[in-house]
Amino acid sequence: MIIAKTIAELQEAKKSLRQAQGTRGSIGFVPTMGALHQGHLSLLQQARKENAHLIVSIFVNPTQFLEGEDLDAYPRRDEADKKICERSGVDILFMPDIDSMYEKDELCIGAPALRGYVLEGEKRPGHFDGMLQVVMKLLNLSSASKAYFGKKDAQQLALVSQMVKNYFMDVEIIPCDIVRDENGLALSSRNVYLDAQQKQRALALSRSLKQATKMVMSGELNVETIKKEMRHVLDEVDEVEYVAIVDRAFNDLKEVEIGNSIILVAAWVGKPRLIDNLWI
Numbered sequence: 001m002i003i004a005k006t007i008a009e010l011q012e013a014k015k016s017l018r019q020a021q022g023t024r025g026s027i028g029f030v031p032t033m034g035a036l037h038q039g040h041l042s043l044l045q046q047a048r049k050e051n052a053h054l055i056v057s058i059f060v061n062p063t064q065f066l067e068g069e070d071l072d073a074y075p076r077r078d079e080a081d082k083k084i085c086e087r088s089g090v091d092i093l094f095m096p097d098i099d100s101m102y103e104k105d106e107l108c109i110g111a112p113a114l115r116g117y118v119l120e121g122e123k124r125p126g127h128f129d130g131m132l133q134v135v136m137k138l139l140n141l142s143s144a145s146k147a148y149f150g151k152k153d154a155q156q157l158a159l160v161s162q163m164v165k166n167y168f169m170d171v172e173i174i175p176c177d178i179v180r181d182e183n184g185l186a187l188s189s190r191n192v193y194l195d196a197q198q199k200q201r202a203l204a205l206s207r208s209l210k211q212a213t214k215m216v217m218s219g220e221l222n223v224e225t226i227k228k229e230m231r232h233v234l235d236e237v238d239e240v241e242y243v244a245i246v247d248r249a250f251n252d253l254k255e256v257e258i259g260n261s262i263i264l265v266a267a268w269v270g271k272p273r274l275i276d277n278l279w280i
């Protein structure tokens with residue numbers, strides 16, 4: 001595995017990879033902010049299987065953190081992450097510093113005015129602008145033909161897919177299923193902040209989604225009725241930020257459209273803000 005810390009090193013590593021393997025086979029790319037867990041691992045495994053080359057980036061992107069969100073407290077585990085990447089058959093691990101990625105007075109792209117400013121975008125205004133800015137850079141740098149994103153960040157996935165479509169970018173965005181622990185908690189780098197009791201209470205998120213599925217399966221499609229019931233189940237969390245049911249393009253729905261809906265929840269449990277969702 002080659003570790004590239006600068007853009008020049010990344011370009012060099014891509015060149016030598018292609019020369020060594022005597023092929024221009026497809027490049028799979030998994031962008032991450034590190035603190036890799038089982039959820040990331042499943043993205044790495046899928047990308048490894050589907051491509052000749054695998055590039056992973058670890059970059060805690062400052063532009064997607066808002067003022068007051070603690071960028072410095074974001075979990076960093078570089079040494080453990082390197083081992084995980086090595087074991088997962090990553091060819092190039094790209095770990096740039098901030099100065100390699102940004103210059104002053106940058107040209108910026110922004111999230112779309114509607115879809116980018118509801119739910120996560122409403123609670124964290126500007127977050128998606130920063131996320132899209134860095135994902136555009138990383139996709140261009142990786143020269144990937146396929147890039148892998150988890151469905152857990154459903155709105156991120158929708159916006160990245162829209163960016164690729166709107167900017168005619170030559171990369172396929174592959175959505176990957178949410179990975180959960182044995183109790184149903186969706187895996188997240190932020191789960192490290194949960195103590196045992198909070199972990200228990202955090203299960204209310206996945207339970208509320210299960211309850212919603214049960215209702216839909218028994219014929220209840222009314223969005224308001226389902227959301228009301230979900231909020232009851234979410235009693236145990238410290239604060240519910242939102243419960244939403246939207247179509248796959250993040251438009252509001254009055255009735256669940258089976259095969260085209262996402263049920264989402266965001267809530268605070270202790271220190272971290274957790275999100276979860278279910279595609280139905």
Ligand code: PAF
Nearest residue numbers: 031032033061131134153
């Ligand atoms: O999902 C993430 O970890 C980040 O938003 C991403 C896609 C790596 C961009 O910084």
